[in-house]
Amino acid sequence: MNGFSISKYHDTAKIYEKIDRLMQLPIYSINKSAMEKYIIHFDTKCSQSNKIITKAKKRIPGGVQHNLAFNYPFPIVIEKADGAYLWDADGNQYIDFLQAGGPVMLGNNYAPVRNKVIEVINEVGPVTGLFHEYELKLAEEINRHMPSVEMFRMLGSGTESVMAAIRVARLATKRKKVIKMGGAYHGWSDQMVYGLHIPRTGGFEAHGIPGSCRKHTQEVYPNKIEALRKNLSRNRIKGGTAAVIVEPIGPESGTRPVDEDYNSQIRELCDERDVLLLFDEVVSFGRIGLAGAQGYFGVKPDLTIFGKVVAGGYPGAGGLGGRRDLMEHLAAGIEGGKKRAYVGGTLSANPMSSAAGYYTIQEIEKTNACEKAGRAADLLTKGLNEFIDEMSLPFAAYNQGAICHLETAGAMFVKLNYLKIRAVLREINARKHAMEEIGAAYMAERIVTLAGSRMYTSMADTDEVIEDALSRFRNVFANIEPKSEL
Numbered sequence: 001m002n003g004f005s006i007s008k009y010h011d012t013a014k015i016y017e018k019i020d021r022l023m024q025l026p027i028y029s030i031n032k033s034a035m036e037k038y039i040i041h042f043d044t045k046c047s048q049s050n051k052i053i054t055k056a057k058k059r060i061p062g063g064v065q066h067n068l069a070f071n072y073p074f075p076i077v078i079e080k081a082d083g084a085y086l087w088d089a090d091g092n093q094y095i096d097f098l099q100a101g102g103p104v105m106l107g108n109n110y111a112p113v114r115n116k117v118i119e120v121i122n123e124v125g126p127v128t129g130l131f132h133e134y135e136l137k138l139a140e141e142i143n144r145h146m147p148s149v150e151m152f153r154m155l156g157s158g159t160e161s162v163m164a165a166i167r168v169a170r171l172a173t174k175r176k177k178v179i180k181m182g183g184a185y186h187g188w189s190d191q192m193v194y195g196l197h198i199p200r201t202g203g204f205e206a207h208g209i210p211g212s213c214r215k216h217t218q219e220v221y222p223n224k225i226e227a228l229r230k231n232l233s234r235n236r237i238k239g240g241t242a243a244v245i246v247e248p249i250g251p252e253s254g255t256r257p258v259d260e261d262y263n264s265q266i267r268e269l270c271d272e273r274d275v276l277l278l279f280d281e282v283v284s285f286g287r288i289g290l291a292g293a294q295g296y297f298g299v300k301p302d303l304t305i306f307g308k309v310v311a312g313g314y315p316g317a318g319g320l321g322g323r324r325d326l327m328e329h330l331a332a333g334i335e336g337g338k339k340r341a342y343v344g345g346t347l348s349a350n351p352m353s354s355a356a357g358y359y360t361i362q363e364i365e366k367t368n369a370c371e372k373a374g375r376a377a378d379l380l381t382k383g384l385n386e387f388i389d390e391m392s393l394p395f396a397a398y399n400q401g402a403i404c405h406l407e408t409a410g411a412m413f414v415k416l417n418y419l420k421i422r423a424v425l426r427e428i429n430a431r432k433h434a435m436e437e438i439g440a441a442y443m444a445e446r447i448v449t450l451a452g453s454r455m456y457t458s459m460a461d462t463d464e465v466i467e468d469a470l471s472r473f474r475n476v477f478a479n480i481e482p483k484s485e486l
């Protein structure tokens with residue numbers, strides 16, 4: 001027992017080989033007659049959801065408030081969650097591989113944590129604005145598992161925590177440039193909506209954000225250490241780099257996988273150039289292990305960004321931790337004159353979120369949840385790859401512990417060519433549509449995925465649950481055919 005969900009590191013080159021092949025073939029999607037049946041399924045079996053969402057569209061933009069929610073043919077309304085399952089407003093039961101986008105490791109609505117949270121709320125309510133001992137308990141618990149986190153400050157979300165990390169890095173180094181990996185998502189702050197999903201896209205998605213906000217944000221191609229080295233060198237003559245920020249498992253929760261020694265190479269480079277290394281462990285903390293991806297790779301960042309599991313699936317999931325000398329820049333209070341990295345949040349570090357995080361960490365450790373969830377994802381990946389081979393489909397299934405990727409449409413792997421931008425946009429849209437159709441088919445087979453291409457597993461995913469899920473995936477795969485030549 002080592003507490004990590006990764007049992008064996010993937011073969012990065014082999015995954016890219018498969019993805020490259022996928023991108024050279026026609027787009028595969030659900031055949032016409034099966035898609036018609038799936039749409040009839042939604043119309044007949046999900047009428048309650050349809051009714052609620054039709055009304056919601058009048059009051060809520062797009063009728064849904066989560067970017068990762070399924071919108072095709074219409075979003076499903078969830079009324080109940082327990083263990084590996086979700087139930088919709090029509091009473092349909094789903095196997096849940098969305099896991100709220102990552103924070104759920106113990107299974108949905110896990111009673112031992114819920115009961116503790118209710119106890120805390122009964123006693124003190126959700127928030128007082130003053131200190132509660134659970135804040136200290138959570139900080140101590142994180143430090144016990146992740147020694148690089150000498151100090152910890154809890155914040156409201158991963159997005160806020162990335163903002164705080166960059167602010168501290170700039171204050172501490174007195175430099176401005178921040179380098180991220182192309183395609184990585186680090187929340188939606190003005191400076192980080194840059195190079196999203198697809199490398200080299202820069203401010204492509206930064207609508208409503210002035211260019212000046214991303215003036216000091218740069219992206220380098222992931223898993224290419226020389227690209228980072230060159231960028232750092234270039235920056236030297238332009239005032240230097242404050243920090244390199246990476247998701248250690250690779251951009252987009254490892255959708256773009258990285259080599260096992262990539263993080264240690266980045267660490268070396270940052271040390272050589274006296275640049276701070278920020279690990280975004282919003283997804284990986286508590287999912288790869290309680291020691292985080294940094295524990296798995298044996299690489300110590302200067303600052304670690306938290307989210308999701310840090311509040312056990314409860315609201316208020318964010319935090320920043322790391323070297324004492326850097327974290328001191330975040331000292332709270334109303335003391336004037338001191339140079340500090342300004343952060344805040346009315347509801348940050350409330351007793352409910354702190355207690356939820358504290359008990360979640362304890363339960364994950366006690367139950368060995370990361371290893372269990374990793375085993376489930378290993379089984380799922382193995383089963384998917386067996387079907388893929390058996391049915392001669394050009395898809396790629398791979399996992400980093402309890403994060404499983406199933407690339408069927410390759411929407412995030414489209415190669416950019418600014419000279420042929422219309423063709424590129426057409427391809428992205430066609431691949432997104434295929435992803436949407438396949439995602440809808442999974443949903444009709446009662447499997448909830450993240451955007452039709454990612455599955456987060458939890459401790460609740462027993463062998464039986466995975467077997468059941470695999471037979472549903474098989475049903476979908478049986479309806480897939482090559483659809484378009486690009």
Ligand SMILES: Cc1ncc(COP(=O)(O)O)c(C=O)c1O
Nearest residue numbers: 157158159185186187280282307
């Ligand atoms: C790697 C990573 N960083 C940051 C964030 C932003 O976190 P939040 O949604 O809590 O703002 C996310 C969210 O999915 C994420 O995956």
